[in-house]
């Protein structure tokens with residue numbers, strides 16, 4: 567038996583509980599990991615609360631990411647004692663995940679823990695931070711350079727938004743943070759935002775094209791915010807779309823794309839190929855300031871993870887929550 571969170575769904579309803587879990591609950595896989603740290607991402611909170619049907623099999627251990635040490639392995643790349651990180655691949659949705667003391671996964675899904683990070687720091691970054699890095703890599707790949715103009719980051723106080731601000735500022739970009747919590751402006755400035763704007767500037771239905779404001783965008787919100795971000799991106803600019811915190815619709819027109827040559831890049835962290843993951847984690851190790859990461863992070867024990875779900879989805883959590891799985 568080991569301790570963890572189990573999501574069950576039956577006649578008694580949908581529930582997530584912290585409990586002792588039998589070893590047999592773990593699915594097939596060629597690597598078993600002693601999980602040391604996990605984290606709470608938006609999708610984890612959808613799973614914990616049942617607010618959206620992200621869990622597809624029951625019983626399920628939630629947790630879309632974890633960092634820990636290999637206990638045993640029949641995979642050629644991994645052996646007992648290796649330090650590893652996992653993000654995505656359906657873990658915590660269709661395959662038991664990281665909010666438990668043990669996980670069994672495919673070795674092909676694992677990435678070596680970058681030597682610069684402790685397991686705790688890797689999960690302070692977590693899937694949100696790794697996704698923020700995927701957005702930054704996409705901006706770079708499409709030629710957005712520091713000095714080209716402002717980069718808009720929406721959902722700024724969230725996990726993806728906070729890490730994106732810290733990364734972009736460290737790389738020399740001028741960051742404009744859009745938030746519904748202007749009271750957190752000092753926090754956003756301390757992460758490196760040059761300017762903080764009220765998200766209501768972007769969240770209402772807007773015109774097909776507006777004043778050109780952004781060289782690039784990291785959007786975690788979707789819906790009218792994404793549409794307005796595209797409509798106000800300057801000629802040749804790049805918009806990365808990774809989230810739906812404000813809605814999954816995209817009420818836009820083709821105008822930004824056909825009149826301003828704006829590029830809209832979709833960002834997916836779950837099925838991203840290993841080569842891109844290696845690149846993202848290597849760049850996080852190079853470009854993320856650990857002091858800023860500490861500003862972003864709050865720690866909780868595994869026993870308190872379920873209780874965070876509602877507040878998280880209500881947009882009341884700032885930055886990242888790292889989960890001490892062994893604590």
Ligand code: NDP
Pocket residue numbers: 607608609693694697720721722723724725726727744745746747765769786787807808809810811812813833834835836878879880881882883885
């Ligand atoms: P968080 O909940 O930490 O952050 C979301 C932020 O969005 C909030 O802090 C809030 O920021 C803002 N927000 C919340 N509700 C609304 C709303 N109704 N309208 C406008 N803004 C809102 O989540 P994460 O940062 O972990 O994830 C952000 C999004 O990215 C989620 O939709 C998530 O599913 C997605 N995601 C996608 C991934 C991928 O692979 N594509 C991977 C990881 C995350 P503020 O208070 O500053 O306004």
